[in-house]
Amino acid sequence: MLNFDWLKDVSxxxxxxxxxxxxxxxxxxxxxxxxxxxxxxxxxxxxWHNLKLWALGVLAVxxxxxxxx
Amino acid sequence: MLHGIDYFVVIAYLVGIMxxxxxxxxxxxxxxxxxxxxKTLPFWAVGMSxxxxxxxxxxxxxxxxxxxxxxxxxxxxxxxxxxxAMLLAAFIxxxxxxxxxLYTIPEYLGRRYNDAVRAVASMTWIIFFALxxxxxxxxxxxxxxxxxxxxxxxxxxxxxxxxxxxxxFGGLTAVVMTDVxxxxxxxxxxxxxxxxxxxxxxxxxGLTEKIAAMGEAYQNHFELIQPADTQTxxxxxxxxxxxxxxxxxxxxxxxxxxxxxxxxxxxxxxxKASMLTGAFFKMFIPMLVxxxxxxxxxxxxxxxxxxxxxxxxVKNLLPPGLRGLLFAGFLAGLMSTIDSILNSTATLxxxxxxxxxxxxxxxxxxxxxxxQSATVALLAFGVITSPLSKEFxxxxxxxxxxxxxxxxxxxxxxxxxxxxxxxxQWGGLVGLVGxxxxxxxxxxxxxxxxxxxxxxxxxxxxxxxxxxxxxxIVSLATRPHPRGRLGGLVFGLPKEPSGSCEAAVx
Numbered sequence: 032m033l034n035f036d037w038l039k040d041v042s043x044x045x046x047x048x049x050x051x052x053x054x055x056x057x058x059x060x061x062x063x064x065x066x067x068x069x070x071x072x073x074x075x076x077x078x079w080h081n082l083k084l085w086a087l088g089v090l091a092v093x094x095x096x097x098x099x100x
Numbered sequence: 101m102l103h104g105i106d107y108f109v110v111i112a113y114l115v116g117i118m119x120x121x122x123x124x125x126x127x128x129x130x131x132x133x134x135x136x137x138x139k140t141l142p143f144w145a146v147g148m149s150x151x152x153x154x155x156x157x158x159x160x161x162x163x164x165x166x167x168x169x170x171x172x173x174x175x176x177x178x179x180x181x182x183x184x185a186m187l188l189a190a191f192i193x194x195x196x197x198x199x200x201x202l203y204t205i206p207e208y209l210g211r212r213y214n215d216a217v218r219a220v221a222s223m224t225w226i227i228f229f230a231l232x233x234x235x236x237x238x239x240x241x242x243x244x245x246x247x248x249x250x251x252x253x254x255x256x257x258x259x260x261x262x263x264x265x266x267x268x269f270g271g272l273t274a275v276v277m278t279d280v281x282x283x284x285x286x287x288x289x290x291x292x293x294x295x296x297x298x299x300x301x302x303x304x305x306g307l308t309e310k311i312a313a314m315g316e317a318y319q320n321h322f323e324l325i326q327p328a329d330t331q332t333x334x335x336x337x338x339x340x341x342x343x344x345x346x347x348x349x350x351x352x353x354x355x356x357x358x359x360x361x362x363x364x365x366x367x368x369x370x371x372k373a374s375m376l377t378g379a380f381f382k383m384f385i386p387m388l389v390x391x392x393x394x395x396x397x398x399x400x401x402x403x404x405x406x407x408x409x410x411x412x413x414v415k416n417l418l419p420p421g422l423r424g425l426l427f428a429g430f431l432a433g434l435m436s437t438i439d440s441i442l443n444s445t446a447t448l449x450x451x452x453x454x455x456x457x458x459x460x461x462x463x464x465x466x467x468x469x470x471x472q473s474a475t476v477a478l479l480a481f482g483v484i485t486s487p488l489s490k491e492f493x494x495x496x497x498x499x500x501x502x503x504x505x506x507x508x509x510x511x512x513x514x515x516x517x518x519x520x521x522x523x524x525q526w527g528g529l530v531g532l533v534g535x536x537x538x539x540x541x542x543x544x545x546x547x548x549x550x551x552x553x554x555x556x557x558x559x560x561x562x563x564x565x566x567x568x569x570x571x572x573i574v575s576l577a578t579r580p581h582p583r584g585r586l587g588g589l590v591f592g593l594p595k596e597p598s599g600s601c602e603a604a605v606x
Contacts, residue, residue, distance in 0.1 A: 038328050046336040085376040
């Protein structure tokens with residue numbers, strides 16, 4: 032049990048989708064964060080202050096890396 | 101061996117970074133300045149500093165050594181082992197820490213649980229960082245020896261002297277601002293090796309073809325996800341449970357050296373943005389530290405020690421000048437990690453131990469001097485203990501082994517502390533101490549319990565599970581904290597404007 036033997040039959044291809052799903056869920060959770068919370072501490076908000084865009088950009092890149100490799 | 105122009109590049113780098121670091125000494129007047137830069141840092145500097153702190157000599161030598169032996173799977177540590185955790189840190193934990201006005205993560209645990217949890221967590225981090233210093237200094241010796249023929253003790257003492265000076269005088273501001281320059285030099289130096297190495301290996305296609313032609317043992321070298329029953333230290337189950345769910349979160353949320361600089365930003369938006377900036381730059385790290393190992397496999401197969409892959413590449417492929425640039429990049433990685441560990445450990449010692457238990461109510465300048473003294477003591481300890489790293493088979497695995505002892509339990513108390521208001525002070529203490537004890541037992545009996553050679557990912561996961569279970573069981577059996585005590589410390593419970601209790605027990 033300590034070695035997760037019960038998961039040894041899961042193929043690496045299927046396991047890859049577990050990780051891709053984590054990225055997708057992370058992106059969806061980021062989208063649910065209230066805008067007021069995102070812009071907290073900003074005096075004159077501009078579009079680039081929206082940290083959701085930053086997070087989604089990073090997730091898009093890493094999703095692509097894991098999709099390829 | 102380095103040539104004249106290489107020595108010029110390296111010396112110019114060392115002098116430049118010393119001058120820059122010492123310049124910031126003029127802004128250090130108090131403990132706030134020394135430990136938190138007076139809360140003036142911008143997000144871009146902190147983001148770059150996070151990356152510079154995270155990538156080190158250990159990565160250049162150790163990660164390329166691991167990729168030489170096991171392939172791309174080691175890249176999971178910087179990709180999967182960072183992104184989800186950095187998002188969680190940026191949007192959930194860091195804002196709470198910043199608004200609470202914390203200096204240290206154990207300080208949060210002290211307010212959320214009790215002083216014993218704070219002391220255990222702080223002392224554990226102090227011990228880890230001190231041992232970590234020894235590993236880093238030894239990594240320096242491993243890198244210096246083939247390039248400059250310096251004996252290990254000389255490399256170690258020289259590195260300690262240079263870093264110690266500007267960290268002692270300039271505090272966190274010097275650490276962060278030199279990190280910015282060091283990250284740029286590191287990226288340029290690391291990219292130089294990759295570009296030149298790929299050119300000699302016949303480009304990406306040439307590299308993949310050469311490794312694929314090396315036989316069955318190398319068929320998974322370009323796979324990030326390894327089977328669950330792999331004999332490498334990176335089965336996907338360990339990557340998921342140990343790395344993604346525990347170690348990465350523990351590192352990005354609970355590591356004082358990472359989080360402290362976020363607490364020094366000028367606003368809560370800058371604190372969040374700094375972590376996301378770090379996440380962006382961190383995506384490039386595997387390309388700098390992992391690809392050299394793959395290139396070394398293709399060009400110099402059969403090396404006895406994978407950790408020699410990177411130095412061999414540098415020695416044989418880089419012309420004079422570029423070799424000096426790479427060496428400066430290596431030094432930058434090393435120094436940026438060591439200076440951060442020095443400053444953060446001094447902060448932990450001063451705020452969590454000295455101020456709390458030895459001398460309360462002293463002046464801010466007094467605590468600054470204590471922090472500076474701790475910096476010197478840590479340097480000496482790191483130098484003395486550095487030869488211990490020889491006892492471990494791989495430098496990178498050695499550091500992960502140290503980490504796995506308490507990363508899981510430390511994250512378990514942070515997670516339950518932030519998201520479960522029913523967690524009590526005794527639950528936190530038993531969860532932390534019991535989890536660490538579990539880690540140690542699992543490691544002692546690893547040969548009987550685990551099928552892979554270095555099971556630090558599994559140790560980390562199971563010690564996290566033990567920490568959570570113990571915390572829950574003991575919390576449910578003990579008296580809960582009053583709601584007023586938890587305001588601003590638990591997710592969804594805003595800080596009450598007045599009358600809230602910040603004492604250890606209300």
